[in-house]
């Protein structure tokens with residue numbers, strides 16, 4: 141039987157993982173959060189003192205040495221998915237401000253990308269998949285049957301993240317302006333790096349979620365998928 145691949149790419153906080161999880165559950169496919177993989181490598185580098193907040197570049201050699209010792213695991217949970225770094229649950233740690241500020245530097249390292257892209261392709265080889273990230277449609281799964289490029293205005297993305305933080309009691313000291321600046325900085329770094337920059341694939345469908353509810357976005361994407369598979 142053919143394995144179906146749904147690739148969802150787009151800028152930070154566009155709702156990719158929220159939408160991808162719902163769609164994967166509906167279709168009975170596995171969900172692969174590739175951002176969580178870059179975040180986990182970044183966390184491992186922080187814990188091993190290989191990179192510190194405030195650095196403006198990452199040492200390719202030093203970070204690459206970590207790759208062979210970092211196993212990344214996913215496990216289903218009630219509200220989504222747990223992420224493991226060598227058997228330690230890092231689900232919450234990878235969403236903290238230190239990782240947010242350093243992940244784009246780590247993700248720009250060619251050796252890191254080669255290694256993680258290989259792991260991502262192996263995951264997709266086992267099952268039909270919904271995979272979200274920045275380079276899934278352009279690099280990881282270029283033959284995906286469905287490619288979505290999910291965007292929303294930076295103001296709306298910051299507003300959603302701010303509301304989510306307040307609701308969950310996470311980073312409640314961060315102002316809306318600080319969140320918007322951090323999202324805009326990550327987008328800039330992700331779209332201007334040399335290897336696999338954030339970019340809409342030629343054959344991806346652009347979905348602008350500004351002003352749409354989660355349910356509306358899910359319906360739109362479900363309709364796109366049913367036309368293609």
Ligand code: C5P
Pocket residue numbers: 152153174175176178179243244245247248272273274275276326330
């Ligand atoms: O998706 P999320 O915002 O969690 O991704 C965190 C970071 O990981 C991104 O800002 C980007 O630097 C990197 N990333 C990437 N390629 C992917 C997924 C994420 O470079 N496929």
